[in-house]
Amino acid sequence: MSETPSNGRPKIAFFDFASCEGCQLTVVDSLQTHLDLLNAVEIVQFREAMTEKGEDYQIAFIEGSCTREADEARLLEIREQADVVVALGACAHLGGVNALKNLHPLEDTRRWVYGDKADWYGTYEARPIGAVIEVDLAIPGCPIDREEFVRVVKAVLIGKTPPIPDYPVCVECKLKENVCLFDIGKFCLGPVVRAGCDAICPTYGDGCEGCRGFIPHPNQNAMKDVLAKAGLTVEEVMSRMTMFNTYQLQEQLVEEEGR
Amino acid sequence: MSLMVLNKGAVGPLIEALMADYRVVGPQAKGPQFAFGTLTDPAQMRLDYNTTILPPKKVLQPQQERLASYSLGGKPSVEQIIEATPTVLFGIHTCDLHAVQLLDKAFSEEYPDAHYLARRDQTILVSLECLEPCDEHSFCKSMGTLTAGEGYDLHLTDLGLAYAVDVATEAGAQILSDYGSASEAGDGDVRRLNDVLGAKWPRFTYRLEFDAAELPALLSTAYDHPLWQELGDRCLACGSCTNVCPTCYCFNVYDETNMALTEGERVRRWDSCQLDEFARVAGGENFREARAARQRHRFMRKGRYIFEKFGELGCVGCGRCIRACVADINIVDGFNAIQRSA
Numbered sequence: 001m002s003e004t005p006s007n008g009r010p011k012i013a014f015f016d017f018a019s020c021e022g023c024q025l026t027v028v029d030s031l032q033t034h035l036d037l038l039n040a041v042e043i044v045q046f047r048e049a050m051t052e053k054g055e056d057y058q059i060a061f062i063e064g065s066c067t068r069e070a071d072e073a074r075l076l077e078i079r080e081q082a083d084v085v086v087a088l089g090a091c092a093h094l095g096g097v098n099a100l101k102n103l104h105p106l107e108d109t110r111r112w113v114y115g116d117k118a119d120w121y122g123t124y125e126a127r128p129i130g131a132v133i134e135v136d137l138a139i140p141g142c143p144i145d146r147e148e149f150v151r152v153v154k155a156v157l158i159g160k161t162p163p164i165p166d167y168p169v170c171v172e173c174k175l176k177e178n179v180c181l182f183d184i185g186k187f188c189l190g191p192v193v194r195a196g197c198d199a200i201c202p203t204y205g206d207g208c209e210g211c212r213g214f215i216p217h218p219n220q221n222a223m224k225d226v227l228a229k230a231g232l233t234v235e236e237v238m239s240r241m242t243m244f245n246t247y248q249l250q251e252q253l254v255e256e257e258g259r
Numbered sequence: 260m261s262l263m264v265l266n267k268g269a270v271g272p273l274i275e276a277l278m279a280d281y282r283v284v285g286p287q288a289k290g291p292q293f294a295f296g297t298l299t300d301p302a303q304m305r306l307d308y309n310t311t312i313l314p315p316k317k318v319l320q321p322q323q324e325r326l327a328s329y330s331l332g333g334k335p336s337v338e339q340i341i342e343a344t345p346t347v348l349f350g351i352h353t354c355d356l357h358a359v360q361l362l363d364k365a366f367s368e369e370y371p372d373a374h375y376l377a378r379r380d381q382t383i384l385v386s387l388e389c390l391e392p393c394d395e396h397s398f399c400k401s402m403g404t405l406t407a408g409e410g411y412d413l414h415l416t417d418l419g420l421a422y423a424v425d426v427a428t429e430a431g432a433q434i435l436s437d438y439g440s441a442s443e444a445g446d447g448d449v450r451r452l453n454d455v456l457g458a459k460w461p462r463f464t465y466r467l468e469f470d471a472a473e474l475p476a477l478l479s480t481a482y483d484h485p486l487w488q489e490l491g492d493r494c495l496a497c498g499s500c501t502n503v504c505p506t507c508y509c510f511n512v513y514d515e516t517n518m519a520l521t522e523g524e525r526v527r528r529w530d531s532c533q534l535d536e537f538a539r540v541a542g543g544e545n546f547r548e549a550r551a552a553r554q555r556h557r558f559m560r561k562g563r564y565i566f567e568k569f570g571e572l573g574c575v576g577c578g579r580c581i582r583a584c585v586a587d588i589n590i591v592d593g594f595n596a597i598q599r600s601a
């Protein structure tokens with residue numbers, strides 16, 4: 001635990017693991033247009049935006065999934081230091097696209113990525129950081145939504161429950177009065193995926209791929225039926241469902257087998 | 260009040276003239292479908308539309324609206340926000356007109372809603388007689404909404420080259436005389452109107468296999484019907500059926516405060532009984548946790564509860580919930596199944 005900051009501004013730090021760093025880039029972008037937020041905190045570590053590296057912080061934002069056993073120690077250190085740990089974006093929140101590799105034998109993916117240097121690098125199945133350390137909250141998305149980032153951080157700073165929607169993308173899509181993609185022969189995971197993105201992909205004609213994770217109690221069987229009826233093969237249905245949610249679906253399978 | 264005739268060529272100029280003083284909202288193309296929107300050009304109006312994605316309720320109860328702003332400084336203050344502009348809602352079908360009448364009751368009885376009522380007060384309704392069903396999902400004839408004798412300011416019926424305009428209110432008469440160029444209907448027009456109205460009925464089919472007036476009684480004994488579980492298994496709980504429903508009016512209220520907690524706004528947004536968290540209360544209990552219970556609630560609202568509260572059925576037969584459901588849940592099939600097993 002850290003000392004209470006002398007100036008009353010909480011110290012925050014950003015960390016990254018296996019990711020494209022696009023969520024941190026979105027953070028930089030958000031802060032540029034929300035100076036009130038920037039003034040309310042003191043950033044002590046943010047590799048993508050500054051040189052200084054302070055190790056005294058209360059709130060840690062972590063982007064990226066954990067894909068190496070060696071990273072666990074660093075995650076534990078962050079957890080030890082921070083009062084609040086926030087998973088930033090789909091990789092940290094869900095495992096995200098990184099977890100697609102979990103569908104293949106580990107040795108194969110390792111050779112594929114590192115070639116003849118494969119033996120030099122450790123790797124294991126990609127997982128959300130919540131599988132390694134306790135996470136207090138997640139800001140979903142690939143990348144995160146810049147407005148949602150601001151809303152959530154403000155809520156954390158004033159001690160309110162962060163307003164992360166638990167209803168599906170369809171709600172936001174309908175309220176925007178978009179033509180439903182199923183009506184024009186396209187496919188979408190909107191009915192079972194968490195909203196908060198303002199239905200950005202369907203709004204621009206692309207079906208939801210689930211980057212914000214499933215809603216609580218998703219009716220996955222009905223979703224599969226709907227996709228199959230719309231013309232997807234079982235393989236295509238699974239390829240769509242696993243794009244961002246491989247880790248969750250595999251965990252679910254393990255749980256079901258355990259019953 | 261009176262019957263007038265408006266040549267089709269005079270509709271554009273009427274809209275254009277109205278646009279100078281009113282927000283004119285009418286049906287417009289949205290991709291291959293239609294949506295009500297504020298017209299910026301009379302040519303955007305598509306009176307040949309079948310149905311719209313969202314019903315016109317969004318004009319009276321927007322998807323999201325601000326209710327009040329407040330400050331919590333040394334002297335706390337609250338200011339109500341009433342956002343209403345003079346509006347002409349043009350070309351709504353009679354199913355939606357019936358729905359507006361129901362919303363009027365919901366927002367004025369018991370707890371009058373200043374926000375809705377201010378908007379409603381500033382809205383002139385110009386409805387349109389349907390001569391063809393929107394599509395195979397329309398069941399307006401079953402629900403008794405295929406025509407309307409009241410509730411509008413002006414009501415248009417397509418006579419071919421002109422519209423017959425039933426002028427029902429002073430406000431309707433005034434916009435027609437101040438902004439339009441309609442003439443009094445002659446005997447020939449009245450005959451033609453009667454012909455058109457008489458000819459349309461066979462084009463619509465009843466889709467309920469029984470009289471809709473039986474719905475409240477039928478549903479009062481259907482609480483434990485196996486249909487609900489079947490629907491619950493198929494339902495994705497996406498909320499689309501209620502979001503597109505012209506009579507659903509549930510909302511949630513949120514506070515949006517600034518960082519310093521010194522000022523904020525209270526906003527409300529459409530909510531849906533089909534969503535997981537809708538019936539969750541403080542302490543964590545969820546009174547309608549199962550999707551089956553939520554679908555049952557929707558059917559009960561449409562066929563029974565609203566009738567018990569307001570004396571009218573909560574469904575106007577527009578068919579939007581059927582079109583919007585990707586899982587093909589069909590309220591007509593549902594009601595018919597219950598009736599058959601009764």
